Structures are given as structure tokens and as C-alpha cells.
Amino acid sequence: MKKTALYDEHLDLDAKMIDFGGWQMPVQYSSIIEEHKAVRNKAGLFDVSHMGEILISGKQALELVQKLITNDASNLTKGEVLYTPMCYKEGGIVDDLLVYRTDVDKYLLVVNASNTTKDLRWIKKNAELFDEAEVEDKSDYYALIALQGPISREIIQPLLHDDISNVKYYNFIDTEIKGVDAIVSRTGYTGELGFEIYLKKDEASKVWKALIDEGKDKGLKPAGLGSRDTLRLEKALCLYGNDIDESTNPLEANLSWTVKFVKDEFNGKKELEKVKEDGVERKLVGFIMQERGIPRHGYDIKIDDEVVGEVTSGSYSPTLDENIGLAYVNINKASVDTELDICIRKREVKARIVDTPFI
């Protein structure tokens, strides 16, 4: 099992560790609910070093990136970040990822931990068509720390060499944090103000400790994968493997805004154009339970005894104090306020479709 550069820090903080995609990761330190609330109200510090980083460089780097992703990276300038799905030719999603334009001919792709090997294989296969595009796995080089929450800016600023106040959402700077070279981007997976810090592995502990020291009296807490999941769910952000995968396409997953049909060519374009023309058969919706019960991944959804969908994510929502979920539902049953029966063990429990994000 793989360990991140911050493994010892987690043990020092008494974290409960779990296996996540082959990595030993902290699921919680004190309590998922407490950590969740810390991020919503103050700030939380996450180790997300298990994420993969793949560098695409060379004169044809942009061409390769454009072929791989459904979103459009052609207008991306140095210092900007783009969220995008990456699809197979059939339109299914290989992964969802961030593209960082780090230099003129350099794009850093940040991918899901459990998909890194698969993505690398897929990207290299596509790269065969481009003589002047190089693909390099940088996952072992970087550690990644996410600082998230309304007070994250005041915690990070004193440690930075540069002013962060003008860095906009989905932008990044090359700077120094605690004297260590780092990419600091205004991105995250919680829906709060926040920053993600990419740095060399052996410097990670130093920066992690400095952030904890800077923030602990202000309300910062270390936060694990448990709260990362409940935080992203309240904002209806897709989780690969739960809400999207190879059998789902971006259009039914409410990611139409990331599919740019104006682009000349990209993997899945033809299939997705056809889906768009015919209309999607099902749609990812958010729902709130109306009776007692917690929806979980894989539970069937019925209306009048007929299966009309399936839960993809579900949890107790600490912010709402309600039980919430995401589900694929047949398109003719997917409108807001539709009543659903969620099949929880032997019971059918009422839920109602709502607008997302939940908060």
C-alpha cells in the first residue's frame, strides 16, 4: 500500500487511516462532521497527495490536450486552470481532471488517484499521433495539500512570498511557501474559498506543519477524505467512480458546460453530438430524503413500483442536517419536486428531487 509524504503527520495527528485506491489515506482525525463544519465555517487542511499529475509538453502539447479533453484549453493562458472530463471515443468518461497551463508548451493534468495508471496509458496511446508531444508521469514528484474554507486566504498569505489576494478562482501562481517552491492555485473540491498547493514531496511536511501552526488558533483543522466527500456532495460535485465513470457521459452528468462542440475534434465528439441531438435518456439529479433513511451508492429508485433510476452518492449532510443524494433518473422523471422512492434495504423511503447544489 502506498503512503503519501505526509503519512507520519497523519499518525501524529491520530488520524484514522483507510485504504483508498491503493493509498493509505486519513479518513478522519476527530470527526467527519466536525471537520466538515470547520471547512464551511473556518478552514480545513487536506492531504490529497494521492492525486496523479501528468505533464504534457512540446510544440504539439496543446493539440494533444485538445484531442483528449471535451472542454477547450485553447484560450487557457499561463496561470489558468480548466476543469474537464476526458472521454473515450464512445463518449464514456475516462476521468475528470484539472488542466494547468504551466508554461507556453506545458500542460499539467491533475487526475484522480485511482485512475492515474489507466489515464497514463490512455494519454500515451493518444500521444502516438503527435510527434512533438511528450507525456510524463509526475505523480511521484508532487505532494498536494488543499487548504479550504472561508479563512484560508488569511492562513496562507503570511507563508507566501507573493500576494495571493488578486489570484482569481481557477487561477494559480508559481511562488514560494515557507521558502519552498510551489504552485498555489485557487481551486478545490469543497465549494469554499480555498487553495491547492503543489510542491516537492520532501518539502511537504514542513509546509503542512507551518499551515497547521498558522491556522490552529484561527479554527483550522486537519480534515480527511470523509469530510472531503460530504463537502463535495453538498455542492453536487461529481466523484469519479460514484457519479461518473466509463458508462456515463458528460451530458447526462450535468457537465454539458464542459463539452465544447465548437472544437474541431476530440475523443467522443461524434458520439456526444449524437447524444445531444437525440437528447439524454437519464440525468444526474439531486434529492433530499423526506422520510428517515440515508441513501447510498447503488440503491434502486422507484416511482409507482417501477425502477426509474439508481443512487450514485448519498450521505448525511452536516450543513443541512438532512440526508441527501445524487442519482441518475430517467429523463421524463427528472424534474425538480418529483417524488421518488429510494429502496433502502427492504423499505421504500420517500425522497424529493431538488435543485443542485444543495447549499
Add this chain to the structure above:
Amino acid sequence: MNIPNDLFYTENHEWISVDGKEAVVGITEHAQEELGDIVFVELPSVEEELDQFEEFGVIESVKAVSDVFMPVSGIIVEVNEDLMDKPELINEDSYGSGWLIKVEVEDKEELEELMDSTDYEAFIEEE
């Protein structure tokens, strides 16, 4: 770790306290710690009759769904209604206000199949 010595324990981390014919059942401090924040509890109906080691309910934390099993055979005489609105009582006081059910015990000899506190302590250390 708090493991009271006047209780019996199962390998699935339930405890049972027996007083005459009546027994109280809950989950151990170790179990609630492993589960984390408990946010949902499903319990049987009163008068339901269940066998030893049969499932009697479900406890859900934010991350996990976990079944709970009868330490002994018996009839449910009471369930902890407070847990419907306050499932966190199990985290706060797993041997006290976080109890789950009260049971009328049919056969006290079944207790011999359970662990005492010393055995249970060794059991969770091994696990």
C-alpha cells in the same frame, strides 16, 4: 478503552447486560469509535422475537452502514426511542444513554457463547 467488567460481549461488538430475565443491549465504545459519527439508527419493533446472532437493526455513520446482531435469543420489550432524533448518543455514551434495545431473555445458557471483558479486550487487540 472502556470495557466494563459486568457485561458480556459479542465478536460483532455488541454488549449485553443481564438482570434477571431482562437484558439491555448496545454497541461497545470500540465499535462506536470505529464507526465514527453515527447519524442513523434502525431498530426492531417491540414484541418481535429474534434468535441469537440474528440481525436486529442497522447503525449508520456518515461513511458506513453496519448491522447489529442479537447477543442472545429473546423478545424485544423496549427500543431506545431517543436515538431516532439523537443517534449521536451512541457516540457520547455507548454503555449508557446510547443503549439500543431491551430484551426478555429466553435462555441464559446462551451467554456462555459470549465473551467477558477480559476476552473481549484481547479480541479487539487481536483484530
